[in-house]
Amino acid sequence: MQRYSRTAIFLHWAIAALLAFQISVGWALDDLGARGFSLFQLHKSIGITVLLLTLLRVAVRYWKPRPAKLEGGWQGALASAVHVGLYAFMLGAPLTGWALVSTAKVKVPTLIFGTIPLPHMPLPADSHALAENGHALLAWLGIALFLLHVAGALRHHLLMRDGLIWRMMPARSPLLLVGLPALILIGFIAGRAILPAPRPAPAAQATAPDNAIEPANAAEAQAPNAALPADDAATNATQPATAEEPAGPPPTWTVQPGGRIGFTVGNDGDMISGSFAKWTAAIVMDPDHPDSADIKVTIDMASASVGDAYKDGMLPGDEFFGVAAHPTATFVAKGAQATGPGSYRASGTLTLRGVSKPQTIRFTLSGKDATRKVLGNATIARAAFGVGNGDSSGGLAPQVAVTFAFTARRK
Known part of the structure; x- marks a missing residue:
């Protein structure tokens, strides 16, 4: 059976794992408030990484020959629609996130992984709500398309037994069949693992006056x-009753x-x-x-x-x-x-x-x-x-x- 190129296979599983991480972290960002600042920066950096990898994936798709479709009819049309939708999600989610940051009232600079500056998009401020709503909508659509994609792969492998899933494996190995999809679960778990722990309720304690501060050293x-x-x-103050005049x-x-x-x-x-x-x-x-x-x-x-x-x-x-x-x-x-x-x-x-x-x-x-x-x-x-x-x-x-x-x- 003809397989996808090794480059396409690598990009497929790498993007899938990063998207699982993004979804895992993204769900929690709104509830973290200021504690999520560093995670928000990481979320932006990985989002731009997904955008670049997806553009590369599109280029590889037209550069390297792809396996022919195995199924026609409405099922084949649905599979093609899901693939097109996933590409739209992988491109649209990072772009709307970039637009969201660019049109925010508070201009937070974007440094990719704290190193490479990313300029803001030249968009009007009144497009912020559109970018924000679009980003959230694409996230939910992406989750739905991801589940449909997984369901289709399982249908071919477990019910139809046509070996379609091996086209996205570098070799026909049971270890790869388990290990590569596990990357998606690992990405999701990693996203949850780095979230800050919930803060315990503060214990009752004596409070210092409002103007008390910690010494600098x-x-x-x-x-x-x-x-x-x-x-x-x-x-x-223990000043004497009469002060000496300055000399x-x-x-x-x-x-x-x-x-x-x-x-x-x-x-x-x-x-x-x-x-x-x-x-x-x-x-x-x-x-x-x-x-x-x-x-x-x-x-x-x-x-x-x-x-x-x-x-x-x-x-x-x-x-x-x-x-x-x-x-x-x-x-x-x-x-x-x-x-x-x-x-x-x-x-x-x-x-x-x-x-x-x-x-x-x-x-x-x-x-x-x-x-x-x-x-x-x-x-x-x-x-x-x-x-x-x-x-x-x-x-x-x-x-x-x-x-x-x-x-x-x-x-």
Whole structure:
């Protein structure tokens, strides 16, 4: 009996296994929310792989001779229709998925397996619903066609016993007859296996105040009163009744290389942590007379990174930092208050995405003479600045914890 070419056989079983994986994962993506972000990227990558393999399969179909049809009549017509439908599914599902991503309100970049960038299709935004509905419909049609295809193969092999199934095997081997179809089951099971485990219901526990945050590192954890709440500042401040007058103008400090401004936000039970690679700080302050402080920090918002190429591509967009219209964020404070030995609080103004709001930072100073180590933190209500205003931000916590650590030298 004439067989399909080895290339066609390989592509047939490889595409079948990948489609089983795609269906297995795709069913769960909507329910995973933010926890499914990495799986969504994998789903896109495999979808484009299926598209490329299918195009190759079409080319091979016309390049290599195919076995002749064994059955005519309505049964043969139905088999041909199922084959045509499967090709339409294998091409249409990835294309509608690509269109869906391209027309989404939040432009999530597509990197094939985290490496090769895939541009968005130049489609109008109002075609998003059509792409989304088409993708879902094709998935269900694909499942139905797949079941019909399997039923037809079993009919020929078990009832008609015409050996048709051997045409899609590289050799007439019972081991291959079991092993190759098993790839489809393996693909489906693999898709289910990589899904995140359901989250257990949170146990009752004592809750920290809204403005409590984790220290950036062990050194910060050891710093006294590094995150002293504002309400406790007056109680814990132990300033003498009469303050010594400053001997002269407050010193200016220069931030040394190697400092860090980081941020952490809850995301549907997980934590997203990142940092800003580019920022500057102009600091004037006499630690013994904190009311002399004059602080200005400027952050290049395009330098934000969370260590994930997909998410980093989203941060500059309008849903988050809106870098095109507002490339920088600034914090300005005039004066600070001592809240304990070596610890301070500065209340000023944060300007982010063109919105200015009052903001308080807390920090500690260690060291002496001309070099001081600065550790501090703040808690920012992101909604007040319009950060995280789209569909993909639904799982984000309302508070963003910001930490900073750097060394400054007195001029």
